[in-house]
Amino acid sequence: MRPDTLTELCHKHGIERPPDTRGKSFPDFSPFARCYIAVCECLREEGDLRRLVFEVAEDSAKSGAFWIEPALSLELYADRFGGPEKTLCMLLAAAEDAEDATGVAIGFIVAAERHMPVEKAEALARAVKNLAEGGAAKIKGRDGIIGFGLHGAEVGNPPEPWKEAFKIACVAGVVPLPHAGEYPPSSAPGAGPGSVQFCVDHLGARRIAHGVLAAEDDGLVAHLATLQVCLDICPTSNQLLGTVRGPGLQSPLKQFLEAGVPCTINSDDPLLFGCSLLGEYERCRQE
Incomplete structure (x- = not known):
């Protein structure tokens, strides 16, 4: 936004x-x-959603993107729009119009929230399943929902309770794409490298949002390389949240690439971090 x-x-x-x-x-x-949740409070009308989708696509076009995968925190606002299925249909329609206007194609990642009841995640997963299996989750004839994710603080919220939600949602081309190894460096169960390990081995994830704390465990890095698990790296986000410390970028991106772990570069949340997709690429090239 x-x-x-x-x-x-x-x-x-x-x-x-x-x-x-x-x-x-x-x-x-x-x-x-808290800031992220507060931002979601301003989404109150269908026009707000349509504006948001269009502007994200337009800004992405300016960064040179032709395909983007926004992650949706529907549990934070879908109730105001009649529930997750109705909200997703609004967003899918908005994405079609945004693609017509900007040339940027969109595939959504629908994510559960760790601070919300697991039952809400399973209801969200059923909405994704219904749309995907019913053929309604389309944008210009292709799959419009490409992943099911998991957001939020990892300490105290290990991914195990959401296993059933992932099992429900991950059908008809929807893949598991949880956040893990994002924050903070911790040996607590369900956090740090252990969060990444669980998501790969038990949720079947072959893409992880962030995953940078896997760099603390050489054995896990080798495991990711063997399975070709892709890490979606967000350098500015990781720096401003304190996940990686020190002067400059200090991202483990180079370490992962040299170990054979595939990675992508992402902006995460430009509104809260003040970054852009193109800026992240420029920063990685320079630093």
């Missing part, structure tokens, strides 16, 4: 605007999560 769009939507709906956090470090995951 663009900063000006956030300001305008908050004003329209009488909601206090969350603070501008672009380029600022977060002391831990909690304040980031």
Whole structure:
């Protein structure tokens, strides 16, 4: 979401605007999560969703992208739009129109939230399954929902309870694509490298959002390389959340690539981190 769009939507709906956090470090995951949840509060009307999808596609086109995979935190706002199935249908239609206008094709990742009840995740998964198996999850004839994810703080929220939700959702071309190994460096069960390991071995994930903390475990890195598990690296996000520390980028991207682990480069959340997709590529090239 663009900063000006956030300001305008908050004003329209009488909601206090969350603070501008672009380029600022977060002391831990909690304040980031609060800002993210607060931003979702401004999505109140179908027009808000359509505007958001169009602007994401338009900004991505300016970065040179022709295919993007936005992750949707539907549990935070779908109830205001009649539930997850209705909300997804709105977003799929908006994506078709955005592609017509910008040339950028979209495949959505629908994600559950670790701080929400597992039952909501399973209901969300059933919505994804119904649309995918019924042929309604399409954008211009192709699969419009490409992944089912898991967001949020990993410490205290190991991925095991969401295993059934992934089993339900991952049908008809929908693949498991959880966040793992994002934050913080921790030996706690379900966090750090262990989170990545579980998602690969028990959720069947062959793509992981972030995954940078896997770099702490050489055996796990080798395992990822053997299985060709792709890590979706978000360098600025990892730096501002304190996942990787030190001057400059300090991303383990090079370590992963040299070990044979496939990776992609991503912007994560430009609104909260003040980055762009093209800027992330430029930064990785320079640093």
